[in-house]
Amino acid sequence: MTFPLPVETTSPKAEDFPGRILGLLRHSDEFSAVIQSVQITRDNVPTVWLKRAELHHVLAALKNAATAPLMLFDLTAIDERERTYREGQPDAPFTVLYHLMLLDRNAEEARVKVALSAEDLSLPTITDLWCNANWYEREVWDLFGIRFEGHPFLRRILTPPTWTGHPLRKDHHARATEMPPYSLTEDQEEHEQAAMRFDPSVWGMKRHNDHSDFMFLNLGPNHPSVHGVFRIVLQLEGELIVDAVPDIGFHHRGAEKMGERQSWHTYIPYTDRVDYLGGVMNNFPYVMAVETLGGITVPPRAQMIRVMLAELFRIASHLVFYGTMVQDVGQLSPVFYMFTDRERVFGIIEAICGFRMHPAWFRIGGVAMDLPKGWEGLIRSFLDDLPKRLDEYDAMVMRNPIFQARTRGVGAYTTAEAVEWGVTGPGLRATGLEWDYRRQAPYACYDQLEFDIPTGNRGDCYDRIAVHIEEIRQSLRIIRQCVDNMPEGPIKAAHPLTTPPPKARTMQDIETLIHHFLSVSWGPVLPPGEARACVEGTKGLNSYFLISDGETMSYRTRIRTPSFAHLQMIPLLSRGIMIADLIAILGSIDFVMADVDR
């Protein structure tokens, strides 16, 4: 069955795309010649196709010419081999996608795409331009089998070193049922375990220097302070860290691959579990991206309910961060008080959504239900209580001299370093850059809400914690405005592609009934196209990039998570410090492993 579906138009004229990042390409004759074609996407992010040979020097020129810090926001790939709707795009089996973001007043974005032929799946590395390209390129190698020439360490990152195949390729199996039954013999088990053994020479690390032997310590995958299954191999001289190698992937569940097997609607609960402390904050960018694809406008009441819920989850997540961070430096009590507060947040969330941690409550086009009776009183009493508790915690934690001695001046980085490594969220603001996606590129109804952007000035652990705490207060302020100004009206758009679809006229005519039936049983069919949506998540910028191929499922789901970028910075921060400082840094980074590995 085929639907007549609108197709994205493509145009080779460079004048068609605006934007200050790619502006250089438009104005300079030298560079305008390198553009292969221009793609118009549904999210209106300027997108150009470049030839492989031109890629590196064009990106370098863009970075040099940028008027504000230019961040490599995301780097991923697309297996195009089974895609139907891509007229005007280069006919190649694989595409590598570079997503850039200008950290200035309105968060300018741009995409650069490179088509790769099947015979030669390789590209020049850009690790010399942006430090954070390192892990992204390893991820693309791991999941797509695309090589990056000149990469310092191109090995698997998310899947085990013993894995065969590249999971995000379309010909790789997606379900266990596509495979023979799994068995693990003792020999295989030993083989797998041997593969996990750390070999310093592979990393070019010395086993000893002139006067002492180094100790290689596995901090993790099971360690109280790595917040999940995460291994850092430390090269130690006494208790001083000479070098560190973070090893991720233990929590990889193939969330992106699952996106290609779930309907647009049934994928929502999977997003909750990506940043598992963020709850509906994860639904937010996903449903926004789907709505962009479908051209759905969300009614104001739904927008404000979404913002309110997202901010409640920001508070819940920050409270966990605060408590566990403090516990990491040995103060045992505050975490209990903060979990008590978080429990109150969950009380409110449960009253509204019927679920606590992972409500999966946002729907394409709106939210699942209207607010329950008495919701205002519940939230208002919480809004009145929490600031007093936060003041107490300030006295107990932030003004404690031992705590200050453990966090001040520890794990500091500059704004420039943060941009190089793709750090966003509180970790970026702690360096002094007043930059918040909710302010720079307001989504939902953030343009109608007043809030301050807290910043630090030293970029150390202490500042990161202070920024988190102030963000809790600002979230309370936002929630109060939502409670005071909640508009009346529908909580879901009256659009045929929303889920569950509108039912009002289904009993009137057979056409509507059929469409309703298909949309409920198969799920909506979104028109072909590409769109991303980004939010200021609990830990930094969280973005979903979706490609629809006119199916009931996504053709490609790309999840850009903040934690992935943040962890990559650990070696830089940990050289020359003591183990105890590394623990404080880990606590202050604010990550969850599910958000790193997806």
Add this chain to the structure above:
Amino acid sequence: MTLLALVGIVITPLVILGLATLLTWVERRLLGVWQNRCGPNRVGPGGVLQAAADGIKILFKEDWTPPFADKGVFVLAPAIGMMTVLLSFAVIPLTFSSSIAAGLNVGLLFVLAMMGLGVYAVVLAGWASNSKFALLGGMRAAAQMISYEVFMGLALMGVVMMTGSFSLRDIVMAQSGLWFVLPQCVGFVVFLLAGIAETHRLPFDLPEGENELGAGFHTEYSGMKFGMFFIAEYAGIVLVSALITTLYLGGWQGPILPAPIWFTLKTTVLIGFFILLRAALPRPRYDQLMALGWKILLPLSLLNIVVTGAVLLLHTAG
């Protein structure tokens, strides 16, 4: 040696062990109160039998030694830890007459010697485990405990100078007019800090430092061998509290109430203080702990000796 003394020798360690076991429950309940939660409250009235349940559980666990450990030393280490703490109690006077060897004329030196030996327990445990986390914990423990014993000894010299004796019974008797906590306030603070470091309790629990080292020097221990470390730590708290009571708070002396009650009361309050510390404070970094010791506590305790000596000299000369 009388029969009574023999009975005392048998009973004292049993009582101490019982107290230490009970203390594990007391601590968890108190932490519960301070941390806004219940703590163990299910086994027996108020959960008091939790300590017994834990004891039974740990006794019946498999007595396992990791294959890579140095077996003999691995077994010996917790025994040393337990033994040194228990032996120290011999010289603590509960009252003027009830103690095993309070009259020992080198009583205080004996306690210091036992504490010095106690370091071997953690160092050997860390070394014999042949595990990296345990080794780091053991090394930390060695550095921390040896340093803090220096200040501990020096801080006590003020008390010894004022008493003119190393016997703990004499020291208590010398406080009949004024508790030493007032004239020896500097020594008291230094000794208190050193005592916390000696029992490696939060905020000075770096040898264990669970957030950094898993469980530090006893990472590889399980079953009753771990239980020995665990109980020895609590017995250590009782010991340090009893020592502070004896040395600075007038021991068994006090109005109206009988002597043993006074001693128990003072010690209990101090134990409560130890637990409160754990509920309240974060942990300093290893080098910060050492800097505090060598740069602040050492000069302070030396100054204390000089001033005490000068005052005593002036006093006797005048």
